[in-house]
Amino acid sequence: MNFKTIKTFNPRTGNFLDQNYILSTLNDLNEKVSDAQLAFTVYRNTSGNDRAILLETIAEEIESVAEEILAIATLETGLQAGRIQSETVRTIGQLRLFAEVARKEFWLDAVIDTALPNRQPLPRADIRKCLVPIGPVAVFGASNFPLAFSTAGGDTVSALASGNPVIFKAHNSHLGTHECMAAAIARALERCNLPKGIFSSLIAEGNELGAALVQHPGIKAVGFTGSYSGGTALLDLVSKRKEPIPFYGEMGSVNPVILFPSALKDPKIVSSLIGSINLGVGQFCTNPGLILTIDSEETQSFCSRMTEAIDKCVGEVMLNKAIYDSYEANMAEISAEKSYTLLGQGTKVAGALSVKPSLALTSGKKFLTHPKMGQEIFGPFSLIVSCENDTELSEILMKIEGQLTFSFMGQEKEFNEQAHLIALAKEKAGRIIFNGVPTGVEVGYAMIHGGPFPATTVPNSTSVGTDAIRRFARPVCYQDAPQSLLPMALKDNNPLEIFRKINGKWCQDKI
Protein backbone atom coordinates (compact mmCIF):
# COMPACT_ATOMS: atom_id res chain seq x y z
CA MET A 1 0.00 0.00 0.00
CA ASN A 2 1.22 3.49 -0.86
CA PHE A 3 1.24 5.95 2.00
CA LYS A 4 1.56 9.68 1.54
CA THR A 5 4.15 11.19 3.84
CA ILE A 6 5.40 14.57 5.05
CA LYS A 7 8.55 15.79 6.75
CA THR A 8 9.23 18.47 9.33
CA PHE A 9 11.40 21.51 8.72
CA ASN A 10 14.45 22.72 10.61
CA PRO A 11 14.00 26.49 11.08
CA ARG A 12 17.75 26.94 11.65
CA THR A 13 19.16 25.13 8.62
CA GLY A 14 16.20 25.77 6.33
CA ASN A 15 16.20 22.07 5.38
CA PHE A 16 13.65 19.35 5.86
CA LEU A 17 14.58 16.66 8.38
CA ASP A 18 15.01 13.09 7.11
CA GLN A 19 12.15 11.36 8.88
CA ASN A 20 8.90 10.76 6.96
CA TYR A 21 5.55 10.87 8.74
CA ILE A 22 2.58 9.02 7.30
CA LEU A 23 -0.44 11.18 6.54
CA SER A 24 -3.74 9.97 7.96
CA THR A 25 -6.71 9.32 5.72
CA LEU A 26 -10.43 9.87 6.16
CA ASN A 27 -10.72 6.12 6.87
CA ASP A 28 -8.17 6.46 9.67
CA LEU A 29 -10.22 9.32 11.09
CA ASN A 30 -13.44 7.28 11.05
CA GLU A 31 -11.69 4.31 12.64
CA LYS A 32 -10.14 6.44 15.38
CA VAL A 33 -13.45 8.07 16.24
CA SER A 34 -15.14 4.62 16.40
CA ASP A 35 -12.34 3.35 18.66
CA ALA A 36 -12.71 6.43 20.84
CA GLN A 37 -16.47 5.91 21.12
CA LEU A 38 -15.91 2.32 22.18
CA ALA A 39 -13.15 3.28 24.61
CA PHE A 40 -15.47 5.91 26.11
CA THR A 41 -17.86 3.19 27.29
CA VAL A 42 -15.01 1.90 29.49
CA TYR A 43 -13.18 5.12 30.31
CA ARG A 44 -16.23 7.10 31.48
CA ASN A 45 -16.71 4.51 34.25
CA THR A 46 -13.16 4.73 35.59
CA SER A 47 -12.65 6.34 38.98
CA GLY A 48 -10.78 9.58 39.51
CA ASN A 49 -7.98 7.51 41.00
CA ASP A 50 -7.74 5.36 37.83
CA ARG A 51 -7.45 8.50 35.71
CA ALA A 52 -4.90 9.99 38.10
CA ILE A 53 -2.77 6.85 37.74
CA LEU A 54 -3.00 7.13 33.94
CA LEU A 55 -1.89 10.80 33.99
CA GLU A 56 0.96 10.01 36.40
CA THR A 57 2.05 7.11 34.20
CA ILE A 58 2.06 9.39 31.13
CA ALA A 59 4.21 11.84 33.13
CA GLU A 60 6.65 9.01 34.00
CA GLU A 61 6.79 7.87 30.39
CA ILE A 62 7.54 11.40 29.19
CA GLU A 63 10.25 11.76 31.84
CA SER A 64 11.85 8.55 30.63
CA VAL A 65 12.22 9.92 27.06
CA ALA A 66 13.03 13.52 27.98
CA GLU A 67 16.42 13.36 26.21
CA GLU A 68 14.84 12.05 23.02
CA ILE A 69 12.17 14.75 23.16
CA LEU A 70 14.81 17.43 23.70
CA ALA A 71 16.82 16.27 20.68
CA ILE A 72 13.93 16.21 18.23
CA ALA A 73 12.01 19.24 19.58
CA THR A 74 15.03 21.57 19.36
CA LEU A 75 15.61 20.49 15.74
CA GLU A 76 11.99 20.90 14.67
CA THR A 77 11.08 24.11 16.49
CA GLY A 78 14.36 26.03 16.62
CA LEU A 79 13.61 26.66 20.30
CA GLN A 80 16.61 26.63 22.64
CA ALA A 81 17.33 23.52 24.76
CA GLY A 82 16.58 25.40 28.00
CA ARG A 83 13.13 26.35 26.75
CA ILE A 84 12.31 22.77 25.69
CA GLN A 85 13.58 21.45 29.03
CA SER A 86 11.46 23.91 31.00
CA GLU A 87 8.42 23.17 28.84
CA THR A 88 8.95 19.44 29.47
CA VAL A 89 8.96 20.11 33.22
CA ARG A 90 5.81 22.23 32.87
CA THR A 91 4.06 19.52 30.83
CA ILE A 92 4.91 16.87 33.41
CA GLY A 93 3.86 19.18 36.25
CA GLN A 94 0.57 19.83 34.45
CA LEU A 95 -0.09 16.07 34.15
CA ARG A 96 0.60 15.60 37.87
CA LEU A 97 -1.59 18.56 38.86
CA PHE A 98 -4.52 17.21 36.83
CA ALA A 99 -3.88 13.77 38.35
CA GLU A 100 -4.37 15.35 41.77
CA VAL A 101 -7.58 17.04 40.60
CA ALA A 102 -8.89 13.79 39.10
CA ARG A 103 -8.02 11.84 42.27
CA LYS A 104 -9.61 14.31 44.69
CA GLU A 105 -12.77 14.54 42.53
CA PHE A 106 -13.64 17.98 43.95
CA TRP A 107 -14.15 19.33 40.43
CA LEU A 108 -17.32 17.23 40.04
CA ASP A 109 -19.47 20.04 41.43
CA ALA A 110 -21.74 17.75 43.45
CA VAL A 111 -24.92 19.46 44.61
CA ILE A 112 -27.72 17.81 46.57
CA ASP A 113 -31.17 19.15 47.41
CA THR A 114 -32.66 16.57 49.77
CA ALA A 115 -36.34 15.66 49.49
CA LEU A 116 -38.95 17.72 51.33
CA PRO A 117 -41.89 15.30 51.44
CA ASN A 118 -43.94 17.55 53.69
CA ARG A 119 -43.42 20.80 51.79
CA GLN A 120 -46.66 22.69 51.05
CA PRO A 121 -48.31 23.13 48.66
CA LEU A 122 -46.17 20.51 46.88
CA PRO A 123 -43.49 18.13 48.17
CA ARG A 124 -39.94 18.44 46.78
CA ALA A 125 -38.23 15.45 45.19
CA ASP A 126 -34.64 14.44 46.08
CA ILE A 127 -32.56 16.16 43.40
CA ARG A 128 -28.82 15.67 42.96
CA LYS A 129 -26.42 16.77 40.25
CA CYS A 130 -22.78 16.40 39.30
CA LEU A 131 -20.58 16.57 36.24
CA VAL A 132 -20.03 13.65 33.88
CA PRO A 133 -17.60 13.31 30.94
CA ILE A 134 -18.88 14.70 27.63
CA GLY A 135 -17.49 12.11 25.14
CA PRO A 136 -14.69 11.94 22.54
CA VAL A 137 -12.82 15.27 22.32
CA ALA A 138 -10.90 16.56 19.28
CA VAL A 139 -7.78 18.52 20.22
CA PHE A 140 -5.73 20.79 17.92
CA GLY A 141 -2.27 21.58 19.25
CA ALA A 142 -0.43 24.86 18.77
CA SER A 143 2.95 25.28 17.10
CA ASN A 144 4.35 27.55 19.80
CA PHE A 145 4.02 25.11 22.72
CA PRO A 146 5.27 21.86 21.17
CA LEU A 147 4.81 20.10 24.51
CA ALA A 148 2.61 22.04 26.95
CA PHE A 149 -0.11 22.83 24.36
CA SER A 150 0.36 19.94 22.03
CA THR A 151 0.03 16.13 22.14
CA ALA A 152 0.09 15.65 25.93
CA GLY A 153 -0.62 19.31 26.62
CA GLY A 154 -3.28 21.18 28.55
CA ASP A 155 -6.31 20.36 26.38
CA THR A 156 -5.49 16.64 26.12
CA VAL A 157 -4.75 16.37 29.82
CA SER A 158 -7.93 18.14 30.94
CA ALA A 159 -10.03 15.96 28.62
CA LEU A 160 -8.36 12.75 29.87
CA ALA A 161 -8.64 13.85 33.51
CA SER A 162 -12.40 14.25 33.16
CA GLY A 163 -12.88 10.83 31.57
CA ASN A 164 -12.91 11.57 27.84
CA PRO A 165 -11.02 9.93 24.97
CA VAL A 166 -8.96 12.33 22.82
CA ILE A 167 -8.34 12.41 19.08
CA PHE A 168 -5.41 14.72 18.59
CA LYS A 169 -4.64 16.61 15.37
CA ALA A 170 -0.84 16.87 15.40
CA HIS A 171 0.83 20.15 14.44
CA ASN A 172 2.96 19.75 11.31
CA SER A 173 5.75 21.90 12.77
CA HIS A 174 6.77 19.26 15.31
CA LEU A 175 5.70 15.80 14.16
CA GLY A 176 8.75 14.03 15.60
CA THR A 177 8.06 15.56 19.02
CA HIS A 178 4.42 14.59 18.60
CA GLU A 179 5.31 10.97 17.84
CA CYS A 180 7.50 10.74 20.98
CA MET A 181 4.70 12.12 23.13
CA ALA A 182 1.98 9.99 21.49
CA ALA A 183 4.12 6.88 22.03
CA ALA A 184 4.54 7.83 25.71
CA ILE A 185 0.74 8.09 26.07
CA ALA A 186 0.25 4.74 24.29
CA ARG A 187 2.75 3.03 26.63
CA ALA A 188 0.99 4.54 29.63
CA LEU A 189 -2.41 3.27 28.44
CA GLU A 190 -0.94 -0.20 28.03
CA ARG A 191 0.66 -0.13 31.48
CA CYS A 192 -2.68 0.95 32.97
CA ASN A 193 -4.62 -1.75 31.08
CA LEU A 194 -6.83 0.84 29.46
CA PRO A 195 -8.19 0.73 25.87
CA LYS A 196 -5.88 2.14 23.18
CA GLY A 197 -8.79 4.15 21.77
CA ILE A 198 -8.57 6.56 24.73
CA PHE A 199 -5.88 8.46 22.83
CA SER A 200 -5.18 8.54 19.10
CA SER A 201 -3.84 11.08 16.68
CA LEU A 202 -4.01 12.26 13.10
CA ILE A 203 -1.34 13.75 10.87
CA ALA A 204 -2.74 15.87 8.05
CA GLU A 205 -1.68 18.19 5.30
CA GLY A 206 -4.15 20.90 4.31
CA ASN A 207 -7.37 21.54 6.16
CA GLU A 208 -9.58 18.70 4.97
CA LEU A 209 -8.96 16.18 7.75
CA GLY A 210 -9.11 18.77 10.55
CA ALA A 211 -12.39 20.00 9.10
CA ALA A 212 -13.77 16.43 8.94
CA LEU A 213 -12.67 15.82 12.53
CA VAL A 214 -14.65 18.74 14.01
CA GLN A 215 -17.66 17.80 11.89
CA HIS A 216 -17.63 14.12 12.81
CA PRO A 217 -20.84 13.19 14.66
CA GLY A 218 -18.83 11.09 17.14
CA ILE A 219 -16.91 14.15 18.40
CA LYS A 220 -18.56 15.85 21.37
CA ALA A 221 -16.24 18.83 22.02
CA VAL A 222 -13.19 20.52 20.52
CA GLY A 223 -10.14 22.09 22.18
CA PHE A 224 -8.12 24.35 19.88
CA THR A 225 -5.03 26.51 20.48
CA GLY A 226 -3.76 28.45 17.52
CA SER A 227 -4.43 31.35 15.21
CA TYR A 228 -7.52 33.53 14.86
CA SER A 229 -7.97 32.44 11.24
CA GLY A 230 -7.70 28.72 12.09
CA GLY A 231 -9.88 29.00 15.18
CA THR A 232 -12.67 30.93 13.49
CA ALA A 233 -12.61 28.67 10.39
CA LEU A 234 -13.08 25.60 12.60
CA LEU A 235 -15.69 27.35 14.75
CA ASP A 236 -17.62 28.11 11.58
CA LEU A 237 -17.58 24.42 10.62
CA VAL A 238 -18.66 23.40 14.13
CA SER A 239 -21.58 25.83 13.98
CA LYS A 240 -22.81 24.12 10.80
CA ARG A 241 -22.95 20.67 12.44
CA LYS A 242 -26.35 19.04 12.84
CA GLU A 243 -25.53 18.51 16.52
CA PRO A 244 -23.93 21.64 17.99
CA ILE A 245 -20.95 20.98 20.27
CA PRO A 246 -18.72 23.25 22.36
CA PHE A 247 -15.67 24.61 20.56
CA TYR A 248 -13.04 25.88 22.99
CA GLY A 249 -10.73 28.01 20.85
CA GLU A 250 -7.78 29.92 22.33
CA MET A 251 -6.58 32.39 19.73
CA GLY A 252 -4.45 35.50 19.54
CA SER A 253 -4.21 38.49 21.85
CA VAL A 254 -2.19 41.74 21.99
CA ASN A 255 -2.24 41.84 25.81
CA PRO A 256 -2.29 45.62 26.40
CA VAL A 257 0.12 46.97 29.01
CA ILE A 258 -0.90 50.35 30.48
CA LEU A 259 1.90 52.41 31.96
CA PHE A 260 0.95 55.05 34.51
CA PRO A 261 3.40 57.97 35.07
CA SER A 262 5.26 56.45 38.03
CA ALA A 263 5.99 53.26 36.01
CA LEU A 264 7.77 55.26 33.30
CA LYS A 265 10.41 56.22 35.88
CA ASP A 266 10.83 52.68 37.21
CA PRO A 267 14.46 51.68 36.47
CA LYS A 268 13.39 48.04 35.85
CA ILE A 269 10.50 48.72 33.48
CA VAL A 270 12.51 48.65 30.25
CA SER A 271 14.33 45.39 30.97
CA SER A 272 11.16 43.64 32.11
CA LEU A 273 9.14 44.73 29.05
CA ILE A 274 11.91 44.00 26.55
CA GLY A 275 12.51 40.60 28.18
CA SER A 276 8.82 39.77 27.86
CA ILE A 277 8.60 40.96 24.22
CA ASN A 278 11.59 38.84 23.20
CA LEU A 279 10.83 35.77 25.32
CA GLY A 280 10.49 32.64 23.15
CA VAL A 281 11.03 34.90 20.08
CA GLY A 282 7.79 36.64 21.03
CA GLN A 283 5.88 33.51 20.04
CA PHE A 284 3.58 33.53 23.04
CA CYS A 285 -0.11 34.30 23.03
CA THR A 286 0.67 36.45 26.09
CA ASN A 287 3.32 38.54 24.33
CA PRO A 288 2.92 42.24 25.33
CA GLY A 289 2.06 43.46 21.83
CA LEU A 290 0.63 46.84 22.84
CA ILE A 291 2.07 49.32 25.35
CA LEU A 292 -0.14 52.31 26.14
CA THR A 293 0.89 55.48 27.90
CA ILE A 294 0.10 59.20 28.02
CA ASP A 295 2.49 61.53 26.22
CA SER A 296 4.94 63.40 28.46
CA GLU A 297 8.68 64.08 28.79
CA GLU A 298 8.95 60.80 30.74
CA THR A 299 7.22 58.95 27.89
CA GLN A 300 9.78 60.26 25.42
CA SER A 301 12.65 59.24 27.69
CA PHE A 302 10.99 55.81 28.18
CA CYS A 303 10.74 55.40 24.38
CA SER A 304 14.45 56.27 23.97
CA ARG A 305 15.44 53.71 26.63
CA MET A 306 13.18 51.08 25.02
CA THR A 307 14.75 51.85 21.61
CA GLU A 308 18.27 51.46 22.99
CA ALA A 309 17.29 48.16 24.61
CA ILE A 310 15.57 46.67 21.53
CA ASP A 311 18.54 47.65 19.35
CA LYS A 312 20.76 45.57 21.64
CA CYS A 313 18.44 42.53 21.48
CA VAL A 314 19.47 39.46 19.57
CA GLY A 315 16.74 37.73 17.61
CA GLU A 316 16.21 34.03 17.05
CA VAL A 317 14.68 31.70 14.51
CA MET A 318 10.91 31.43 14.39
CA LEU A 319 8.94 28.21 14.64
CA ASN A 320 7.89 27.72 11.06
CA LYS A 321 7.81 29.31 7.63
CA ALA A 322 4.21 30.55 7.90
CA ILE A 323 4.88 32.37 11.18
CA TYR A 324 8.20 33.74 9.83
CA ASP A 325 6.60 34.98 6.57
CA SER A 326 3.77 36.65 8.44
CA TYR A 327 6.19 38.41 10.84
CA GLU A 328 8.45 39.62 8.02
CA ALA A 329 5.44 40.87 6.00
CA ASN A 330 4.18 42.76 9.06
CA MET A 331 7.61 44.34 9.64
CA ALA A 332 7.82 45.39 5.96
CA GLU A 333 4.37 46.97 6.24
CA ILE A 334 5.29 48.82 9.45
CA SER A 335 8.52 50.13 7.90
CA ALA A 336 6.61 51.43 4.87
CA GLU A 337 3.46 52.74 6.60
CA LYS A 338 3.77 56.37 7.76
CA SER A 339 1.39 55.90 10.70
CA TYR A 340 4.08 53.93 12.51
CA THR A 341 7.54 55.08 13.59
CA LEU A 342 9.83 52.07 13.65
CA LEU A 343 11.77 52.87 16.82
CA GLY A 344 14.37 50.15 16.64
CA GLN A 345 15.26 46.62 15.64
CA GLY A 346 17.67 44.12 17.16
CA THR A 347 20.04 41.91 15.24
CA LYS A 348 19.40 38.58 13.54
CA VAL A 349 21.22 35.41 14.47
CA ALA A 350 22.33 33.05 11.75
CA GLY A 351 19.47 30.78 10.74
CA ALA A 352 16.99 30.37 7.91
CA LEU A 353 13.95 31.68 9.79
CA SER A 354 15.80 34.27 11.86
CA VAL A 355 14.06 37.58 12.64
CA LYS A 356 14.85 40.88 14.34
CA PRO A 357 13.04 41.87 17.54
CA SER A 358 11.28 45.16 16.75
CA LEU A 359 9.56 48.08 18.41
CA ALA A 360 7.30 50.74 16.86
CA LEU A 361 5.55 53.88 18.07
CA THR A 362 2.28 55.50 17.12
CA SER A 363 -0.05 58.13 18.52
CA GLY A 364 -3.40 57.47 20.15
CA LYS A 365 -5.12 59.35 17.31
CA LYS A 366 -3.54 57.15 14.64
CA PHE A 367 -4.28 54.01 16.62
CA LEU A 368 -7.96 54.94 16.76
CA THR A 369 -8.16 55.27 12.98
CA HIS A 370 -6.15 52.11 12.11
CA PRO A 371 -8.05 49.06 13.42
CA LYS A 372 -5.20 46.79 12.21
CA MET A 373 -2.93 48.28 14.87
CA GLY A 374 -4.98 46.48 17.52
CA GLN A 375 -4.35 43.08 15.96
CA GLU A 376 -1.72 40.59 17.03
CA ILE A 377 1.64 40.47 15.27
CA PHE A 378 2.94 37.07 16.32
CA GLY A 379 6.63 37.43 17.17
CA PRO A 380 9.09 39.68 19.07
CA PHE A 381 7.28 42.94 18.39
CA SER A 382 5.45 45.55 20.40
CA LEU A 383 3.72 48.80 19.51
CA ILE A 384 3.92 51.73 21.91
CA VAL A 385 0.86 53.99 21.72
CA SER A 386 1.40 57.45 23.10
CA CYS A 387 -2.00 58.95 23.94
CA GLU A 388 -2.72 62.66 24.16
CA ASN A 389 -4.63 62.41 27.45
CA ASP A 390 -6.67 60.16 29.77
CA THR A 391 -9.76 60.50 27.59
CA GLU A 392 -7.94 59.19 24.52
CA LEU A 393 -6.49 56.30 26.53
CA SER A 394 -9.99 55.39 27.80
CA GLU A 395 -11.39 55.60 24.27
CA ILE A 396 -8.73 53.17 23.04
CA LEU A 397 -9.37 50.72 25.85
CA MET A 398 -13.11 50.87 25.17
CA LYS A 399 -12.47 49.96 21.52
CA ILE A 400 -10.01 47.16 22.18
CA GLU A 401 -11.38 43.67 21.52
CA GLY A 402 -11.36 40.74 23.97
CA GLN A 403 -7.92 39.87 25.35
CA LEU A 404 -6.24 37.13 27.34
CA THR A 405 -4.61 39.69 29.61
CA PHE A 406 -4.41 43.36 30.55
CA SER A 407 -1.44 44.65 32.59
CA PHE A 408 -1.28 47.84 34.63
CA MET A 409 2.03 49.29 35.78
CA GLY A 410 2.15 52.02 38.42
CA GLN A 411 1.34 52.67 42.06
CA GLU A 412 -1.81 51.69 43.96
CA LYS A 413 -2.80 55.39 44.15
CA GLU A 414 -2.71 55.64 40.34
CA PHE A 415 -4.70 52.41 39.96
CA ASN A 416 -7.38 53.82 42.27
CA GLU A 417 -7.46 57.15 40.44
CA GLN A 418 -7.97 55.28 37.16
CA ALA A 419 -10.33 52.63 38.55
CA HIS A 420 -12.57 53.00 35.48
CA LEU A 421 -9.72 51.62 33.33
CA ILE A 422 -9.37 48.59 35.59
CA ALA A 423 -13.15 48.10 35.34
CA LEU A 424 -12.84 48.21 31.54
CA ALA A 425 -10.07 45.63 31.66
CA LYS A 426 -12.34 43.33 33.67
CA GLU A 427 -14.86 43.51 30.83
CA LYS A 428 -12.25 42.78 28.18
CA ALA A 429 -9.81 40.22 29.57
CA GLY A 430 -9.48 36.94 31.44
CA ARG A 431 -6.48 37.97 33.57
CA ILE A 432 -5.52 41.41 34.96
CA ILE A 433 -1.91 41.84 36.04
CA PHE A 434 -0.52 44.55 38.30
CA ASN A 435 3.14 45.54 37.96
CA GLY A 436 4.04 42.42 36.04
CA VAL A 437 4.36 41.31 32.43
CA PRO A 438 1.78 39.03 30.77
CA THR A 439 4.19 36.24 29.77
CA GLY A 440 4.53 33.39 32.26
CA VAL A 441 1.19 31.67 32.82
CA GLU A 442 1.18 29.72 36.07
CA VAL A 443 -0.60 26.36 35.88
CA GLY A 444 -2.59 26.33 39.12
CA TYR A 445 -6.05 26.32 40.66
CA ALA A 446 -6.85 30.02 40.22
CA MET A 447 -5.36 30.66 36.77
CA ILE A 448 -7.57 31.95 33.96
CA HIS A 449 -6.12 31.79 30.48
CA GLY A 450 -9.16 32.87 28.57
CA GLY A 451 -11.19 35.96 27.84
CA PRO A 452 -13.88 37.38 25.57
CA PHE A 453 -13.79 36.85 21.80
CA PRO A 454 -11.55 37.07 19.81
CA ALA A 455 -9.09 35.94 22.50
CA THR A 456 -11.21 32.82 22.85
CA THR A 457 -14.47 31.45 21.51
CA VAL A 458 -15.90 30.64 24.97
CA PRO A 459 -15.40 33.56 27.40
CA ASN A 460 -16.51 31.62 30.50
CA SER A 461 -13.70 29.09 30.33
CA THR A 462 -9.94 28.71 30.71
CA SER A 463 -7.46 26.52 28.87
CA VAL A 464 -4.75 26.76 31.56
CA GLY A 465 -5.24 25.82 35.19
CA THR A 466 -7.37 23.19 36.84
CA ASP A 467 -10.70 24.78 35.86
CA ALA A 468 -9.92 23.68 32.29
CA ILE A 469 -11.21 20.24 33.28
CA ARG A 470 -14.81 21.52 33.38
CA ARG A 471 -14.80 22.26 29.66
CA PHE A 472 -15.11 18.58 28.83
CA ALA A 473 -17.87 17.68 31.26
CA ARG A 474 -21.59 18.30 31.43
CA PRO A 475 -23.98 18.33 34.37
CA VAL A 476 -26.46 15.49 34.89
CA CYS A 477 -29.22 15.70 37.47
CA TYR A 478 -30.75 12.66 39.21
CA GLN A 479 -34.26 12.89 40.64
CA ASP A 480 -35.30 10.41 43.34
CA ALA A 481 -32.59 7.99 42.17
CA PRO A 482 -31.95 4.89 44.31
CA GLN A 483 -28.57 4.99 46.14
CA SER A 484 -27.23 2.05 44.12
CA LEU A 485 -27.64 3.99 40.85
CA LEU A 486 -26.11 7.29 41.99
CA PRO A 487 -22.53 8.24 41.04
CA MET A 488 -20.09 8.02 43.96
CA ALA A 489 -20.06 11.83 44.24
CA LEU A 490 -23.77 11.87 45.09
CA LYS A 491 -24.20 8.88 47.39
CA ASP A 492 -25.49 9.58 50.91
CA ASN A 493 -22.35 8.36 52.67
CA ASN A 494 -20.02 10.63 50.60
CA PRO A 495 -17.48 7.86 49.83
CA LEU A 496 -15.24 10.31 47.95
CA GLU A 497 -15.18 12.61 51.01
CA ILE A 498 -15.58 15.63 48.75
CA PHE A 499 -17.15 19.00 49.49
CA ARG A 500 -20.72 19.00 48.26
CA LYS A 501 -23.39 21.70 48.32
CA ILE A 502 -26.16 20.15 50.42
CA ASN A 503 -29.35 22.21 50.61
CA GLY A 504 -27.37 25.33 49.67
CA LYS A 505 -24.36 24.85 52.02
CA TRP A 506 -20.91 23.55 51.09
CA CYS A 507 -19.83 20.75 53.46
CA GLN A 508 -18.26 17.30 53.59
CA ASP A 509 -21.23 15.83 55.44
CA LYS A 510 -22.87 12.48 54.91
CA ILE A 511 -26.64 12.51 54.57
Ligand code: NAP
Ligand atom coordinates in the same frame (compact mmCIF):
# COMPACT_ATOMS: atom_id res chain seq x y z
P1 NAP B 1 -2.74 27.55 13.49
O1 NAP B 1 -2.14 27.86 12.18
O2 NAP B 1 -4.09 28.09 13.71
O3 NAP B 1 -2.75 25.96 13.60
C1 NAP B 1 -3.22 25.29 14.76
C2 NAP B 1 -3.75 23.92 14.32
O4 NAP B 1 -5.03 24.09 13.69
C3 NAP B 1 -2.88 23.19 13.31
O5 NAP B 1 -2.94 21.81 13.58
C4 NAP B 1 -3.55 23.50 12.00
O6 NAP B 1 -3.36 22.51 11.03
C5 NAP B 1 -5.02 23.53 12.38
N1 NAP B 1 -5.81 24.40 11.50
C6 NAP B 1 -5.63 25.73 11.35
N2 NAP B 1 -6.56 26.22 10.50
C7 NAP B 1 -7.32 25.16 10.11
C8 NAP B 1 -8.45 25.03 9.25
N3 NAP B 1 -8.95 26.07 8.60
N4 NAP B 1 -8.99 23.82 9.09
C9 NAP B 1 -8.46 22.74 9.73
N5 NAP B 1 -7.39 22.80 10.54
C10 NAP B 1 -6.83 24.00 10.75
O7 NAP B 1 -1.84 28.01 14.72
P2 NAP B 1 -0.28 27.98 14.91
O8 NAP B 1 0.37 27.29 13.77
O9 NAP B 1 0.01 27.49 16.25
O10 NAP B 1 0.07 29.54 14.78
C11 NAP B 1 0.36 30.38 15.84
C12 NAP B 1 -0.81 31.27 16.15
O11 NAP B 1 -1.51 30.72 17.23
C13 NAP B 1 -0.46 32.65 16.61
O12 NAP B 1 -1.21 33.57 15.89
C14 NAP B 1 -0.83 32.72 18.09
O13 NAP B 1 -1.33 33.92 18.54
C15 NAP B 1 -1.83 31.69 18.23
N6 NAP B 1 -1.72 31.05 19.55
C16 NAP B 1 -2.61 31.32 20.51
C17 NAP B 1 -2.51 30.72 21.74
C18 NAP B 1 -3.51 30.99 22.83
O14 NAP B 1 -3.44 30.40 23.90
N7 NAP B 1 -4.45 31.84 22.62
C19 NAP B 1 -1.49 29.83 21.99
C20 NAP B 1 -0.62 29.56 20.99
C21 NAP B 1 -0.75 30.17 19.76
P3 NAP B 1 -2.32 22.72 9.82
O15 NAP B 1 -1.02 23.09 10.45
O16 NAP B 1 -2.34 21.41 9.15
O17 NAP B 1 -2.92 23.84 9.02
